[in-house]
Amino acid sequence: MSSFLALLDSEQVDEELLVAVTRVAPVIASKFTPKSTTGYLLVEDASTDTNQIITHLDNGVVKAIVPLSLAKSLLGIVPAHRLLLLLDVANVSAVSDSVRNAVSGVLLKTSTLDMDLIQSVSRFFVSAAVYVLSPDPPSLSIMRKLAAISASVVIPFSQLTLGSTSKNSISVADAFLAPIVSDRSDGLFPTVVSSDPHGQRTLGLVYSSRDSVFESIRTGKGVYHSRKHGLWRKGETSGATQDIVRIRLDCDSDALEFSVIQNGAGFCHLNRASCFGDLDGLAALERTLASRLADAPEGSYTRRLFNDEELLRAKIMEEADELCRAKTKDEVAFEAADLIYFALTRCTATGVSVKDIERSLDKKAMKISRRPGNAKPQWTSKAEHPQAESSKVEGSSRASFDRNAPIKMRTVEISAVSLEERENLLKRPVLKSDKMIAKVRPIVDNVRARGDSALRELTAKFDKAQLDTPLLLPPFYPLAPEAQQLDPAVREAIDVAYSNIYKFHAAQIDGAPLVVETMPGVTCTRFARPIARVGLYVPGGTAVLPSTALMLGIPAQVAGCEKIVIATPPRADGSISPEVLYVAHKVGAHAILRAGGAQAVAALAYGTETVPKVDKIFGPGNQWVTAAKMLVQNDTDALVSIDMPAGPSEVLVIADETCNPAFVAADLLSQAEHGIDSQVVLVASSLPEAMLAKVEEEVDTQARALARVSIVRESVAKSLIVKTQGPEAALEFSNDYAPEHLILHLRGASGWVNRVKNAGSVFVGPYSPESCGDYASGTNHTLPTNGYARQFSGVNTQSFQKHITSQEVTVDGLQVLGPIVATLADCEGLQAHANAVRIRLGV
Numbered sequence: 001m002s003s004f005l006a007l008l009d010s011e012q013v014d015e016e017l018l019v020a021v022t023r024v025a026p027v028i029a030s031k032f033t034p035k036s037t038t039g040y041l042l043v044e045d046a047s048t049d050t051n052q053i054i055t056h057l058d059n060g061v062v063k064a065i066v067p068l069s070l071a072k073s074l075l076g077i078v079p080a081h082r083l084l085l086l087l088d089v090a091n092v093s094a095v096s097d098s099v100r101n102a103v104s105g106v107l108l109k110t111s112t113l114d115m116d117l118i119q120s121v122s123r124f125f126v127s128a129a130v131y132v133l134s135p136d137p138p139s140l141s142i143m144r145k146l147a148a149i150s151a152s153v154v155i156p157f158s159q160l161t162l163g164s165t166s167k168n169s170i171s172v173a174d175a176f177l178a179p180i181v182s183d184r185s186d187g188l189f190p191t192v193v194s195s196d197p198h199g200q201r202t203l204g205l206v207y208s209s210r211d212s213v214f215e216s217i218r219t220g221k222g223v224y225h226s227r228k229h230g231l232w233r234k235g236e237t238s239g240a241t242q243d244i245v246r247i248r249l250d251c252d253s254d255a256l257e258f259s260v261i262q263n264g265a266g267f268c269h270l271n272r273a274s275c276f277g278d279l280d281g282l283a284a285l286e287r288t289l290a291s292r293l294a295d296a297p298e299g300s301y302t303r304r305l306f307n308d309e310e311l312l313r314a315k316i317m318e319e320a321d322e323l324c325r326a327k328t329k330d331e332v333a334f335e336a337a338d339l340i341y342f343a344l345t346r347c348t349a350t351g352v353s354v355k356d357i358e359r360s361l362d363k364k365a366m367k368i369s370r371r372p373g374n375a376k377p378q379w380t381s382k383a384e385h386p387q388a389e390s391s392k393v394e395g396s397s398r399a400s401f402d403r404n405a406p407i408k409m410r411t412v413e414i415s416a417v418s419l420e421e422r423e424n425l426l427k428r429p430v431l432k433s434d435k436m437i438a439k440v441r442p443i444v445d446n447v448r449a450r451g452d453s454a455l456r457e458l459t460a461k462f463d464k465a466q467l468d469t470p471l472l473l474p475p476f477y478p479l480a481p482e483a484q485q486l487d488p489a490v491r492e493a494i495d496v497a498y499s500n501i502y503k504f505h506a507a508q509i510d511g512a513p514l515v516v517e518t519m520p521g522v523t524c525t526r527f528a529r530p531i532a533r534v535g536l537y538v539p540g541g542t543a544v545l546p547s548t549a550l551m552l553g554i555p556a557q558v559a560g561c562e563k564i565v566i567a568t569p570p571r572a573d574g575s576i577s578p579e580v581l582y583v584a585h586k587v588g589a590h591a592i593l594r595a596g597g598a599q600a601v602a603a604l605a606y607g608t609e610t611v612p613k614v615d616k617i618f619g620p621g622n623q624w625v626t627a628a629k630m631l632v633q634n635d636t637d638a639l640v641s642i643d644m645p646a647g648p649s650e651v652l653v654i655a656d657e658t659c660n661p662a663f664v665a666a667d668l669l670s671q672a673e674h675g676i677d678s679q680v681v682l683v684a685s686s687l688p689e690a691m692l693a694k695v696e697e698e699v700d701t702q703a704r705a706l707a708r709v710s711i712v713r714e715s716v717a718k719s720l721i722v723k724t725q726g727p728e729a730a731l732e733f734s735n736d737y738a739p740e741h742l743i744l745h746l747r748g749a750s751g752w753v754n755r756v757k758n759a760g761s762v763f764v765g766p767y768s769p770e771s772c773g774d775y776a777s778g779t780n781h782t783l784p785t786n787g788y789a790r791q792f793s794g795v796n797t798q799s800f801q802k803h804i805t806s807q808e809v810t811v812d813g814l815q816v817l818g819p820i821v822a823t824l825a826d827c828e829g830l831q832a833h834a835n836a837v838r839i840r841l842g843v
Contacts, residue, residue, distance in 0.1 A: 521813020
């Protein structure tokens, strides 16, 4: 609460006095004056139109002081923090609880300063501001007594002066400092100096005296008290002066805050903006852009941005679109930063400062009235999914925005679409890999350059976990505190899953060398060796994904990798889920890196002070993880490979008239719940309409029972039912689509497996849900997506092995093979190659 309010009681007021008062107190006027940036509007006429009051508030009036009858009319329209109640002694008792709760305080008009009455009003308006207006000039002792009962005075301008306090007038500085009490023996007041607007950056800590505050209020310049030299006029010799915007008391009335506009090199004697370090945030960006505007070379990208309005407009539109498409918190923050960068570039080019923007934002924040909020017509059209381009597609994705509408897939008859439309049906959402790689590159470079320090900072930023070290070393179980939290039932389930997965992957081991005598005396051999060091990325944080740790850790263990490092985001307290710790123990992991995202990939690829460098990185992740994997695998300095490209989870279900509709719906939803970009396709193989309708009914019913129904609603709306005539056509479409998961709900399902050409993993028959492969049947769930099943296999034991070939040629063998080799070498013009044979043959 302010030390006092100043009342404009005359249209003629000294300009210097008015400006000085606005530095320390709100000004009350009976009509709004733009000269007062903290103006309060006093409305004494109860017949005043409430719309006029709202208009004043919209135009920048901070608070309206209104009689009781008007306050009742404004309830629920004007926020409480924008209203003060105007009362006189006679109508205090008429204030109801609803009115009291709808205002931020009261201005009490009284003929005498009755402390008991004022205290009772203060008790009624608990936690609210109480201001008292009396005809007699208040003494400093009265002001201190009022402050003690949480009240302040209203002082007419006719009773204020920039000079010394007298019988008929009170000094502005004395009025402002009346409540303050120093807890120091020298009587000085600790003073925080912050940059305007809104104290957005602390510049330094100084001390003030009554004399220095008096000078600051009078001159509008930063004046403080040096404990060695007395009155200190900031910047008087260096030029780093300050313009006072506002001076405030703290809540305990024993310290001050000066909000200033800093001129010159900065506040600090080291020629920096602040004693607490350099600028950051928008202020730093503004300074950088101003420097680039002045110094950017002609023809450079930066200079083009400033000079080419069309280019800058295109970049702003592009970044706004990407912000609208961002999904995760990190993505939204990243895209918003990009948009702000280009928007501030536009402002810098036209001479608009951050302060100008904030002043405009302040005005918007003051608005009481609200526009309808409709977007302009050119921005209201919705971009359709590529699959919606077909004129033969039935249904509409608009239902996904209506909670009461059926949760329904779209339907297409494959025989009725053109080749171009069919190609559109096979498309997935496109990952803009070049843009994502550009976004992750600074993160990767940061970790590469600064190692563990960067890892700790990025983990604190993205995972909110403060770590002493990013690496955990064995034993992980059962000694780690988190491991004690493992549910015995979950542990037993992990044990069974481990056994099945291990058994299947152990059978895949390429153990015995392949030995072939290609001709007498020439023996060729191929043998497998484990990849020495592997990094396994296990998504985590709030999620618990021991299944991914099993799917990656077991084949690494079976293959005999010398070093297995699991990377997984920590929880906010820095811990790792007990389930993942237990799996790490079972697969013999050598370390756990408590980090996620691009920073974890970078640490695995390049190594840090504590994190060992690996030779190959495995595991699924979001687009940040995928982009980082793609970046490091193409860096020859990293010398690291990856398992495969990754994308949103997907399933394609082929069903005929023998299917169980509830089973089919459940299989579709098991992938749809992964995320709104999950790809879900039902290929109806001559499926009767009644049975297809039953499947759709089951999808709607089962989806509404799921905790993740909001996600499912969006992903299902973008999903597809493809009608085909018979299983041959269904499998033809499936092979073209190349799904991550293929489920066969067909008569004699096992007989159709030999027709499958492209799929990550196949689930055969009604009792083979995809969930079994995800967790415990034995196959691996790390599978190719985005149609990459045409070229890639899912993760398997041989993914963790490399194959080396050898050849051994005898003397007799070389007699036969050597002339052939020499002839081919001569054909290619490689004389040394031919000579390596001839020298042995003595030719």
